[in-house]
Amino acid sequence: MLVGDFPEVLRRAAAGDASAFARLWRDTHPPLLRYLWVSAGDAAEDVAADVWLEVARRIGSFRGGEHEFRGWLFTMARRKMIDRHRYEARRPVSPTSDGELLDRPAADDTVTAALEYISTETALALIATLPRDQAEIIVLRVVVGLDAGAVAQIVGKSPGAVRVAAHRGLRTLRDRMADATVTSPGRGGVTL
């Protein structure tokens, strides 16, 4: 988070200052990419590039602080992700390989790996095993750092519904880890 520097960085970026934009990008791109990876899978980087192009075009008209900027950015990202899903639904790609399926780790392997060595990618992979709405809400709250109200605006739900979905997702994760903890020595009987 840029906190106190944000207004100046934003002003310079809006004026076309490449270094200011780079600073904004370095601060915001990693959580954006994580959110999109959980929500859009392999299309995350493409969607993120689209989002930043949109930011470049419209940053001059943005007004608000850092939290508002993040809300604006992730709202844009979510819309582009939905567009992407719709596009893919209209034009389904016949799989020529199993690569896409192999990229998404199975839940049991992910849990075991998470317990052995928790890296960022592993943790995101574990969260990505949740239903999509729960996963994206947890990422928006934990990774992006938005509160329930801001997340509610982004996903188009009430703050209460956001809390319920987040708690449900955490409960599911905890359930899986508890089961993995209990059964991990054998690994053969893991049922998640």
Add this chain to the structure above:
Amino acid sequence: MRVFADSLAEMWSFASRRSRLSPDEATAELLLAKRRVGQHALASERTLELVLAAAAGPATERELAGEAAAVTAFLAALPEPERPRRGPRRVPALAVAFTLVALLALCGTAEAGALPAPLQQLAHQAINAPAPSPAIRVPQPSADVTPGPGATGSQSAPAGSGASQDSRAGNPSASPKPTHTNNGQSNGNSQPTASTTATATDSTTATAQPTKTDNGKGNGGTPGQGGKNGNGNGNSQG
């Protein structure tokens, strides 16, 4: 009894599982706020805390690898007014070009004599464009103009040419006989001043007066043309 024991065991198992998985709202909120759940938390909750902390960890090299490309795309996608300017603005150049074209058009119009009289006069003085047509001048009192000896009409103006726009003064070539003709309208003169002049010459009493309407538009035909004086263009004498 055995059935009861089995039921009791099943209930115990369910209660145990339920307590292990039951949502603790406060703990969930702590986890979402990235705060520590404390030592009293379940092992699974502490593990979950580690997972969430890892998910929100610092940026990785892979995530930041695209910075240069992102900045390049940013510069290329900036709207035009927000791009850093490297050269002079284009607006003055466009304004100069527009002004030049407008001036050229104005000069062309002035050379064609199609400007309003004041502007045409100005152009006449400035760039030697043709003087404004006298027909649209403000009529001057003719008291100082005396009929010349050529009032007989013998000094006809060039036939229907109408070119002599300065022939107004001292060229009283009006017909001595009043002619009620649309003088000059049928002489093939296509200049707009001809019709104006003809309108002014619809006077039946202005004989032998150097009227303001006599502008040598060919209405000085030979007398005795049977009232058709001026209908011709003045070159049919013979």
